[in-house]
């Protein structure tokens with residue numbers, strides 16, 4: 507384990523030192539595995555609050571033109587890749603956790619995958635590279651309960667990874683994923699996610715608090731209900747005075763697809779019409795209020811501003 511961590515720290519350090527060398531995706535040959543996209547973490551201020559986005563790593567989708575976007579043809583998706591200067595059809599899917607320093611201590615928004623192939627599972631090493639001690643996490647708040655957002659709660663043998671942390675979850679999300687009737691009605695592809703929720707939250711059972719869609723979950727962090735991707739999916743507004751940033755979770759995933767075409771939806775959206783409506787509302791707000799957004803599945807630095815572009819929007823990434 508320690509060898510793995512040392513190796514990962516080395517890779518993370520390299521990512522920080524040479525980000526320019528890693529942004530070579532546009533030049534690689536068709537079909538090649540896209541390189542990791544650095545940096546390992548990105549830090550910015552929201553008024554007096556310090557926000558640090560830390561990547562857990564990424565894995566590769568071999569062909570995003572088929573199956574990822576449910577309501578677009580492979581030709582349309584290929585055209586979207588070309589418009590974004592992304593050489594397809596393989597594409598990395600990153601996983602990024604946001605940390606906010608508050609008067610209540612360090613707050614984590616989601617916890618990473620726990621390791622799902624590729625170079626994922628690097629959250630703790632990259633936290634240390636960012637100067638964040640995992641033992642200092644006082645509160646974990648969750649956007650939703652899909653496996654890539656809650657996997658990092660426990661090791662594979664079920665041990666709590668953040669033994670000191672309290673946990674706050676969206677009430678609607680908790681009710682859905684703990685409902686035996688919903689589990690019984692779920693299709694074969696979705697049913698295992700219910701057991702995963704039980705398993706990941708088990709060691710924290712006495713410390714799980716549930717919050718309403720617009721609750722202040724920690725000082726300076728307000729829940730913003732953004733349902734559709736999952737029943738209780740929630741984004742978080744980090745605020746201090748008039749300064750604000752929106753941690754959007756999976757309300758918008760790959761910007762080149764779902765910002766540019768807010769009507770498109772991925773197979774992971776559990777209620778597509780609601781997800782599309784939520785996505786449009788959120789993007790309109792982010793563009794109007796000119797506030798930074800952070801996406802769990804954006805390429806690092808995973809942070810930027812949203813601008814209107816044609817019939818949709820585009821992400822203007824923060825300087826990494």
Ligand SMILES: [Zn+2]
Pocket residue numbers: 652654655756802803
């Ligand atoms: Zn996700």
